[in-house]
Amino acid sequence: MTTAVPRRRRRADEPDEHPGRPRRVVGPVPAMDGRTPTAHDLLLLHCPSSLRRTVSGGEPLPAWARTLLRGNPWVTVRRAPAIAGLSPARVHCTRDGSATAESWIPVALHGPRPDQRAAGYAPRSAVALTLAPEQLPDRLEQLPEARRLGVPALAVLPEAAAVVESYNLSWGPIGAVGCELATGVPTTAPGSPLRLLLRSPLPFSRRDALLLRRRLHKLPVRVEAELETRHGAVSLAEYSTSPQVLTLHTPDGPELVGDPWFPRRLRSA
Known part of the structure; x- marks a missing residue:
C-alpha cells in the first residue's frame, strides 16, 4: 500500500507558480x-x-x-x-x-x-x-452544437450507442472522438472514423459479432471497433469473419491466437 506523503499547503498570499493548471488535491x-x-x-x-x-x-x-x-x-x-x-x-x-x-x-x-x-x-x-472510454459518451452534450451536429463521427455517436448497447456491451469512443470528448479540443476531422472500444470480458459469439459489425457498417461514417478481452484486444471485423487465427493486441505486443478469451499463443504476430 502506498502511503501519501503530506505536502505543504500554499498560503493564500503565496503566488501560484503554475497558474491555470489543474491541481492534484488528494493524490x-x-x-x-x-x-x-x-x-x-x-x-x-x-x-x-x-x-x-x-x-x-x-x-x-x-x-x-x-x-x-x-x-x-x-x-x-x-x-x-x-x-x-x-x-x-x-x-x-x-x-x-x-x-x-x-x-x-x-x-x-x-x-x-x-x-x-x-x-x-x-x-x-x-x-x-x-x-475511461466508457465515461466519454455523456460528455457529448458539453461540446458546441456546431461540433456535435456538424462533424459526422460526433453526430453519429448517439446512434452508435443504441446499436452497441443492444448487445449489453460496455463501450466507449477512442481515437480522435474520444480525445475531443475528454478535452473539449477540436480533434475530430470531417473524415475521421468513429473508433469504438467494446468491453467483452466474457466470450462474445461470432454470430453476434457479425450482426453487430453489419449494423455498425450501416452508419453514415466508417466505424472501427475492437473487442477488449481480459488478455488484450481483437478487431471486431477480423473476429466476425471467423478466421482460425486472430491477432490479439496485448501489452507485450501482438500475438497470433485461436481464441482471444482463452488465448494459447500460436506465434508472435
Missing part, C-alpha cells in the same frame, strides 16, 4: 479511482513536464509535444507494460515537490498533424484525472 489513487489505467484511458497531467520518452530520461520530447502539453496536458494510455519503481534520475513533479513516481504509465501523445506521434511514460503521481 493519484483517488484520481485513478483506485485502479491501474488501461489502454485508451485518457489522463490529465497536473505536471506535464514530468513526462519522459523513457523512464531513465534520455531523449527529450519533441518541441511540438512540449508546446502541446503546455496548453492541453492530456495523454492517452498506450498498450504496453507499466514500469514500477523510481527513475534513476528521480524525476519529481515540479508542481508538487513531495510527489514521487512510484510507477510509470505508458502513454502516447498525438499532435494535430498525422506525423506528430510520440510515445513515453508518465509518473503515476502526475495524474490529476483519469477518464
Whole structure:
C-alpha cells in the first residue's frame, strides 16, 4: 500500500507558480479511482513536464509535444507494460515537490498533424484525472452544437450507442472522438472514423459479432471497433469473419491466437 506523503499547503498570499493548471488535491489513487489505467484511458497531467520518452530520461520530447502539453496536458494510455519503481534520475513533479513516481504509465501523445506521434511514460503521481472510454459518451452534450451536429463521427455517436448497447456491451469512443470528448479540443476531422472500444470480458459469439459489425457498417461514417478481452484486444471485423487465427493486441505486443478469451499463443504476430 502506498502511503501519501503530506505536502505543504500554499498560503493564500503565496503566488501560484503554475497558474491555470489543474491541481492534484488528494493524490493519484483517488484520481485513478483506485485502479491501474488501461489502454485508451485518457489522463490529465497536473505536471506535464514530468513526462519522459523513457523512464531513465534520455531523449527529450519533441518541441511540438512540449508546446502541446503546455496548453492541453492530456495523454492517452498506450498498450504496453507499466514500469514500477523510481527513475534513476528521480524525476519529481515540479508542481508538487513531495510527489514521487512510484510507477510509470505508458502513454502516447498525438499532435494535430498525422506525423506528430510520440510515445513515453508518465509518473503515476502526475495524474490529476483519469477518464475511461466508457465515461466519454455523456460528455457529448458539453461540446458546441456546431461540433456535435456538424462533424459526422460526433453526430453519429448517439446512434452508435443504441446499436452497441443492444448487445449489453460496455463501450466507449477512442481515437480522435474520444480525445475531443475528454478535452473539449477540436480533434475530430470531417473524415475521421468513429473508433469504438467494446468491453467483452466474457466470450462474445461470432454470430453476434457479425450482426453487430453489419449494423455498425450501416452508419453514415466508417466505424472501427475492437473487442477488449481480459488478455488484450481483437478487431471486431477480423473476429466476425471467423478466421482460425486472430491477432490479439496485448501489452507485450501482438500475438497470433485461436481464441482471444482463452488465448494459447500460436506465434508472435
